[in-house]
Amino acid sequence: MVVIMTSDATEAQIDDVISRVHRAGGEAFVSRGLHRTIIGLLGDVDEFRSLNLRRMAGVADVIRISTPYKLVSRDQGPERSTVVVGRDATRAGVPIGPDHFTLLAGPCAVESLDQTLESAEMAKAAGATLLRGGAFRPQTLPYAFHGLGKSGLRILAEAGAATGLPVVTEVTEVSDVALVAEHADMLQIGARNMQNFGLLNAVGATRKPVLLKRGIQATIEEWLMAAEYVAQRGNLDIVLCERGIRTFESATPATLDISSVPTVQRLSHLPVLVDPTHASGRRDLVLPLSRAAIAAGADGLLVDIHPDPESALCDGPQALAGPEIRELAAAIRRMAPLVDRQTPGVTPSP
Numbered sequence: 001m002v003v004i005m006t007s008d009a010t011e012a013q014i015d016d017v018i019s020r021v022h023r024a025g026g027e028a029f030v031s032r033g034l035h036r037t038i039i040g041l042l043g044d045v046d047e048f049r050s051l052n053l054r055r056m057a058g059v060a061d062v063i064r065i066s067t068p069y070k071l072v073s074r075d076q077g078p079e080r081s082t083v084v085v086g087r088d089a090t091r092a093g094v095p096i097g098p099d100h101f102t103l104l105a106g107p108c109a110v111e112s113l114d115q116t117l118e119s120a121e122m123a124k125a126a127g128a129t130l131l132r133g134g135a136f137r138p139q140t141l142p143y144a145f146h147g148l149g150k151s152g153l154r155i156l157a158e159a160g161a162a163t164g165l166p167v168v169t170e171v172t173e174v175s176d177v178a179l180v181a182e183h184a185d186m187l188q189i190g191a192r193n194m195q196n197f198g199l200l201n202a203v204g205a206t207r208k209p210v211l212l213k214r215g216i217q218a219t220i221e222e223w224l225m226a227a228e229y230v231a232q233r234g235n236l237d238i239v240l241c242e243r244g245i246r247t248f249e250s251a252t253p254a255t256l257d258i259s260s261v262p263t264v265q266r267l268s269h270l271p272v273l274v275d276p277t278h279a280s281g282r283r284d285l286v287l288p289l290s291r292a293a294i295a296a297g298a299d300g301l302l303v304d305i306h307p308d309p310e311s312a313l314c315d316g317p318q319a320l321a322g323p324e325i326r327e328l329a330a331a332i333r334r335m336a337p338l339v340d341r342q343t344p345g346v347t348p349s350p
């Protein structure tokens with residue numbers, strides 16, 4: 001069962017609901033998003049029914065939800081959520097949600113200040129409104145480049161500040177969450193950590209938006225359950241990212257599950273992006289997959305770019321450079337309006 005609070009509910013009204021639930025022997029998990037606060041209830045449903053929660057001040061609705069994930073379920077309201085990244089006293093932030101098409105781009109790995117700055121400028125010129133780059137990088141091969149760590153975070157933040165783009169980066173360890181949250185506007189949980197429950201709890205306890213990639217072998221339900229962990233810790237600012245799943249097909253590292261986009265949007269109110277670069281591992285497939293993602297109704301794209309992919313320390317074959325980025329920008333410019341999306345970073349065609 002979930003309690004949906006009105007958009008103007010006060011802290012005292014939220015506390016009253018929690019106290020009433022506790023007195024009935026239940027547990028209450030408060031989750032806060034941009035437009036709504038939801039309280040997930042755990043305990044005896046019949047007991048909760050007798051509490052008349054719907055009549056309490058600040059309560060908009062009380063809903064019984066049949067899915068195993070409650071706070072991220074679409075059952076709790078018809079509206080899809082918008083998550084705003086990088087909002088503070090001086091910046092309006094970047095929306096990711098049903099009205100926009102948001103491009104996140106940057107180098108798969110932060111390698112140096114020059115490379116990151118150049119990538120950030122390329123990303124911005126292509127209409128990206130968020131800079132994504134890796135400082136802590138999980139890799140199958142222990143001898144591969146694992147990122148610059150803390151200095152990579154500083155470089156990314158500097159490139160973000162220089163270009164005015166809020167930054168998104170992966171966190172792989174619970175012990176690094178506070179450090180990464182200090183430097184980044186959005187915390188990425190990579191595919192390999194989608195079911196690292198300690199990490200999900202830790203990012204859920206921050207006030208930073210979370211980008212949750214689908215696990216390589218995860219079903220949609222497992223993915224949404226992972227999102228529920230983040231929400232249950234209080235953070236409803238979650239954006240999902242489809243990045244392909246492992247199938248018998250070996251032509252690409254993963255098979256992009258494009259049907260997950262409308263499926264997730266039917267099951268959950270959370271925004272969903274598509275990452276065509278990690279799914280395909282090949283630059284020539286990024287544009288066609290991006291077009292498919294836009295047409296399928298994705299809320300945005302996450303793509304790797306690099307000023308000189310041949311010299312990239314990792315994932316060069318999938319990184320877009322100058323001409324491909326311009327093609328991608330043109331495709332977004334043409335296609336996003338056809339699916340009723342605004343593209344704030346994209347300059348309209350003359």
Ligand SMILES: O=C[C@H](O)[C@H](O)COP(=O)(O)O
Nearest residue numbers: 108138139140141278314315
């Ligand atoms: O996902 C991490 C990197 O981008 C890289 O593609 C991972 O390579 P791996 O599949 O060999 O770990």
Ligand SMILES: C=C(OP(=O)(O)O)C(=O)O
Nearest residue numbers: 134190191192213243278
């Ligand atoms: C490593 C990445 O992707 P994934 O976790 O989807 O493999 C990434 O986005 O940098």
